Amino acid sequence: MRIATFNILHGRSLSDGRVDVDRLAAAVKTLDADVLGLQEVDRDQPRSLGADLTAVAAEAMGAVDSQFVAALSGTPGGTWMAATGDEQPGSASYGIALLSRFPVVSWRVVRLPALRASVPLWSEHTNRPFLARDEPRVAIAAVLEGPDGQLTVCNTHLSFIPGWNSVQLRRLMRSLEGTREPLVLMGDLNMQRRAAARATGLTSVAAAPTFPAPRPTRQLDHVLVRGRLRAASPAEAVQLPLSDHRALAVTCERF
Structure with a gap:
């Protein structure tokens, strides 16, 4: 089972600044x-x-x-409010997605503390402090009917504010207590590998630098x-023709 996580930067390419849905589809196929x-x-x-x-x-994969x-x-970056799940169809929104070639038995959405x-942070680009305002954060978990039985997969995108992302991650792990194992947690956690493993108590099965995309x-x-899941081969940080992140992919197997 090949598992991948990718922060797609809303489909935008760093090379030309454009969003091209055909380019996104090709990247997903890759x-x-x-x-x-x-x-x-x-x-x-x-x-x-205006694309979904x-x-x-989903169609590409x-x-x-x-x-x-x-x-x-x-x-x-403009006018927005925290989503509740009750937004009108066709309204502009921004978030995360989980996609599977295996049937999903159940879904669960976890809205994380904002x-x-x-918060004052230091900018590496200007070498000056700035006041940062974070966006709402959310996670989505699914129980899948995988090739060797059911498992739970969760995807999230955590705060870029140091420390607060750990608070969110611990909250997410509490919400996943008792869920069906094996459990896979993936996403842009905005922290390094050792910190992610420490905050979750989980085992990392994918080690590769992913940011910034050109020279991570x-x-x-x-x-x-x-649970009883392990990497079957080394992970890949895949550079694709969009985003400021590389995608991270790893093939896993039950044992």
Whole structure:
């Protein structure tokens, strides 16, 4: 079972600044994942041509089940509000998606605690401090009917604010207590591999730097597991013609 996570930067390419849904579809086909977690996913946003990027990816990979979950409603970087799940069809939204070539038995959405205050952070680009405001964060979990039985897969995109992402991750792990194992947690966790393993108590099965895409020096994207699941081969950080992250893919097997 090939598992992949990819922060798609709403489908935008760093080379030309454009969103091209055909380019996104080709990238997803290249990954050839059986289970795919996407972050920074647009739906009905003008900047991504009003496309449903989850539907584009689902068709490209041949997913039999998929679900998009909005973290915010409105325009990222502009006017927005935290999504509740009750947004009107056709309204612009932004969030995460989980897609599977295996049937999904059940879905669960977990809305993570938001940091309401602005936080001073240091900018590597300007060498000056700035006040950062985080966006709402969400996770989606699914019980899949895999080739060797059922398992749980969860995808999320955590805060970029150090420390708060660990708070969110611990909250997410508490919400997953008692879920069917094996458990796979993947996504852009905005922390390094050792910190992710420490905060979750899970085992990392994918080690490769993923950010920034052209010359990655940090691993912000992860695949972690609990239960009788292991990597069948080394993970790949796949550079694709869109996003500022590389996709992270690993083939796993039961044991």
